[in-house]
Amino acid sequence: SEEDILMMTAEAIDAAKSHGTETIGVNAEDASRTDADFLLRFASVAKEHGADRLRYCDTLGYDNPFTIYEIAKMLAKEVGIPIEVHCHGDLGMAVANSVAGAMGIIDEGQDAPS
Template identity: 60%
Template sequence: MDNRIYILDVTNRDGVQTSRLGLAKLEKTVINILLNQMGVFQSELGFPTTNHETNYINANLELAEMKVIYPMRLEGWIRAIESDVEKAVELTRVKHLNLSISTSNQMINGKFQGKYDKEDIIKVMVDAVKRAKELGIKTIGVNAEDASRTGMDYLIKFALAARKAGADRIRYCDTLGYENPFRIHFRCKDLTKAVDLPIELHTHNDLGMAVACAVTGAKGVIEEGQDAYINTTV
């Protein structure tokens, strides 16, 4: 079996956001340098659509070009909408993006208040992925927010649409720490089998099972012949 598990660290985006810590841009840069030295595959370095992170992101991308942060990829998190893609490319030189949108009924209803239904969510995501491809983004991950509470049929439909539009990976987000290690193993296994794309495991530790869920979810992906990507924070 040649498939691998890769580490995608999200400390400088979700880790800081979740713990409500304010890290200086220099501290974030040091984290990226250390993650690279540790052999991490990719760092989610921040939000390329926010003006206050523009200089930090571009400086780190320049460090990557200078081989100071290399070979680790630097990737930005944005919403899965065309305007975010365009703004990220306008403000930064980022070439790797994760595009995120809610997929569960609870979050679609709560966030969008009837503005979007489930078909609209897919269309908005597909348009964003296609726009990212048009603007030269090299790798695109599509995040299914609250995937753990999303019906499996719809999650597969969403992921297949992302793949057709040009996505490279699907991020399975356990946004509320809802999963358990057994359930996520079989859901990720079924998702991989249906979609035939690498899957990212993004698990939260509300119930103390983030590591177990990430590992067993990745195992399900590997069993179906795809690479798995585990999100971490340090």
């Protein structure tokens, strides 16, 4: 369930921190097919528990430049930690999606790490 995912995410970050991990990046796997509200909750839990960055993963190459721009921009605005994008080319859109996602992040005032 969504609540189980949030709980396991929090526990994993807490465990990593308790073992001295200095930098934690959290992957939002299959983010392009995930409900935006849940994605924001997931990102918020990650930040609250000490994640240093969030990686938006278009795991199946499903996204398009228009939607990834908007969701990356929203995450950059709402979450308050660096956002990365990771795109696959199943539909031949990996480069376009990567650029659009980076532009959404940049347009919200963050650097766009690669």
